[in-house]
Amino acid sequence: MTSFSSLRALALLLVLATPLPVVGQAMDSAGEEPLIVNPMVSARDAMARGDPAEALARYLRVLARDPGDLEALSGAGAAALAVGDADAAINFYVRAEKISPRDGRIKAGLGSALVQKEQPRAALRLFDNASDLGVPPIDVALDRGLAYDLRGDNRKAQAEYALVTRSRPDPEATRRLALSLAMSGDRVSALAILDPLLRKRDIAAWRARAFVLAMTGDAPGAEAAAYAVLPRYQADALKPFLARLPSLKAAEKAAAVHFGHFPEDKVPEMVQTGPAAAPKASPPTTVARPSTPRPTFDGDGRLVLRSDAPSAKAGSVPAAGVQAEPPVVLSDPQQKVADQRSLAEDRRAAQKRAAAEKAAAEKKAKAKEEAKARKSNPERYWVQIASGAYRPDLDKEWDKQKGRFSKLLSGRTPWTTPYKSTNRLLIGPFASKSAAQDWVNDARKGGLSSFPVTTSSGQKVDPVN
DSSP, rough: OOHHHHHHHHHHHHHHHHHOOOOOOOOOTTTOOOOOHHHOOOOOOHHHTHHHHHHHHHHHHHHHOOOOOHHHHHHHHHHHHTTTTHHHHHHHHHHHHOOOOOHOOOOOOHHHHHTTTTHHHHHHHHHHHHHHOOOOOHHHHHHHHHHHHTOOOOHHHHHHHHHHHHOOOOHHHHHHHHHHHHHOHHHHHHHHHHHHHHHTTTTHHHHHHHHHHHTTTTHHHHHHHHHHHHSSHHHHHHHHHHHHHHSOHHHHHHHEEEHBBGGGGGGGTEEETEEEEEEEEOOOOEEOOEEESOEEEEEEEEEEEEEEOOOOOOTOOOTOOOOOOOOEOOOOTTTGGGGEEEEHHHHHHHHHHHHHHHHHHHHHHHHHHHHHHHHHHHOOOEEEEEESSSSGGGHHHHHHHHSSSSSHHHTEEEEEEETEEEEEEEEESSSHHEEEEEEHHHHHHHHEEEEEEEEOOTTTOHHHH
């Protein structure tokens, strides 16, 4: 994972290498206001469209200039968590908490990061604090449920996941609920809950199905499910992992299926020897060369897979009944352990791919909505007569202006559109830019200070009630 210091170094590099946004200093002949590019707004937009990596880069740029910016710290924590860097997220949230110790959102984010670090007790305390400070329970339910599962309290976990699924469709909450039900032995309900996602060919749901079957004692079914969605060498490596799941306690099952983490004393067919796991000691022996890598586990009991997978053509699958290669002597039981990668990394890679697909679909939908907005909101010409930070009070401001300049505003209708941290109070639309300017000139003679505004294609302008 990327450390916080390296993230900060990246931020400084970006600041030094990238020119700062140019701020327009002059208004055009019609009196337009300058356009200001705000990196904080860009970061929020990136998170909204499902691009946490871009959002993190933007927040880091803000923090490079102002390390104490609370919104940037909190946003960077959320973005780091979304890209899978729990350590960096914790660092950001801890700094934010020092600035605002009673911010429930910050405590909730820190709790989610601690869940990813498999520290459920501390995470649950933070979720309780967040709720006490006004964060709605549903906003922390997904990760609070996982924290309860990691504590072995499946009933409470299931109540949290159900809180989410009752309010909105959420595939991740559905998968976690199914896994939690399987941890408590309810295979029928777990499979029934997964069924709609399985019909949609949700790959993560199919993987969850393999874990459900394994945890409830159906090893053959679990292996078949694994082969259906994983490359053959990964599915082969998972066999001992799946076979040992039923023997674990509920909390251990949660750590295994969500983080690929086995307890040290239950690592399949392995003993711990220092920083990496090795097969049980035995003299050199003659064995058949395996067609796929043998599964091993690291010093923390995490399942790892070899990176030197069989070199076959893309998409090829070994035919049934193919004879194994001639026996070879394996004299070093620890060979090639250093090149292994973990199942947890596989899961994160799959999640990133799914997130990328989701982001692409959302980008396409957004483009379609923007095209529709441009068609229904073409470029138009207005005159701004006032502004207000609180939009519901614009009707009062309109009444005030109309009372002072009743003759000038007679027959006019008030409109509004947001601009930075405030809201414009407009009249119009006018037939042209010059027509709006002519009205401004006439209004100036009557004592009303105003200026013309052109709204771009797609910019929504609403009537003031």
